[in-house]
Amino acid sequence: MTRPRSLRLRLFLAGLASVVVALAAAMAGLSLLFERHAERQLARELAAVTEGLAAQLDLASPGGAWVLAAPPGDPRYDRPLSGFYWQVSRLEDAAPVLQSRSLWDATLALPPAAGTEGALVQLVDPGGALLLAVRRDVIMPARLGDERLVILAARDAAELAEAGAGFRRDLLPFLTVIAALLLAAFATQLAVGLAPLGAVRQRLAAIRSGREARLGEAGFPTEILPLARELDELLAHRERDITAARARAGDLAHGLKTPIQVLLAEAGRLEIAGQVEAAAAVGDAAEAMRRHVERELARARRAGRAPGERAEPRRVAERLVTVLSRTAVGARLRWEVGGPPGAAAAIHEDDLAEALGALMENAARFAASAVRVEVWEEGAAVAVAVMDDGPGLAATDHAEALRRGGRLDEAGPGTGLGLPIAREIVEGAGGSLRLGPTVPGAMTVALVLPVAIIRVAGSGRVDGTLTPDAGRASAVAGQDRRTQQGTPP
Structure with missing residues (x-):
């Protein structure tokens, strides 16, 4: 049998078992106390009967038979086999001298005398039923011959058992109500006791989403504080590992940059020497190495993504334009960057530069x-579109373009890793990559990233939620329409 995995369910079941055991013990204990009380009460009543019989004993005549001046007034002593009995016997021969009419023609056996004076003892009635009796030994006065007598008063034990059963029946509803109240109190105790764990979960979710950097200690009870401290230490250790990993990735990039540049220079010398095929082979290999290094560096950065990362797409795009406009390919183009400069996306700036640089x-x-980069806000997201006036890409080719290594233009340079790497980076940050339009003469690639959330220090409040800018969206829509018509962006 599988144990319940829920801590709340485990504690509730344990509490339920405890309540059931406790109330069962309470039922047994109260029943026992009631039975002891009822036995003491019965012993007092039977002792009073024996005392009354002793007071009413007399001789019909000197040396004659014993009689009762006034028998007990309870009519059950006169009804045959009613369960209410009394008997007076001589101590010497245990022969009955008087007895209740309820005994009919039977007699009760005398219990032992030692230690039973005034105490309840068990006897058997004429019908074989169990009786509870009290024995009293008396010595009659001189005028009655100083005779020693034994007086017994007995009742059916079933009466006491029925009283105990009735008490338990009456007690059961009250215990049920008590059980319900205890379970309700226990459920409330569970909710209050486990609430700090819910707070831990909420703060961990805030850390994952970037709203918080640490759990902290505020509001946690003493028992949760060690867990919160250990988790904060783990987060700090992870951030140190991330920093070290980024540093190692940077060292790797710088370490490989020189050998790759050497290979590219060697390819140039081979091409000048007339070895075009060898130069192309070396150049392609060097370019492939560069792309793979970039891919692995991007993957390392994504694996080390820390909470609270933010980047301003427009500023990153402007920095990339500065670099690309100085290259042989970019120098011939007109570069434009538009959009709100303050819009921030929840992504590391290096990751955004990697993805956006591949698209540009x-x-x-x-x-x-011409190439245009446009930034705008889409509710809780920031979109960055790269638009060019090139030949465009048919919708049927989108899947191939996004496939790692997929190339639609085998004649040109490249390894087919640009779009897939950009998509991996963006999806790793919780965003998406969109391709379009689908008509020849235009191409638009858009990165849609979650908006960056700014933590307000010391207040626990989150600011920085971006709202849509209808004017900006309309402007970009117009740019898309112009691109679809084949005009430069």
């Missing part, structure tokens, strides 16, 4: 005269 390099290779 692709656009530069295929653009006829």
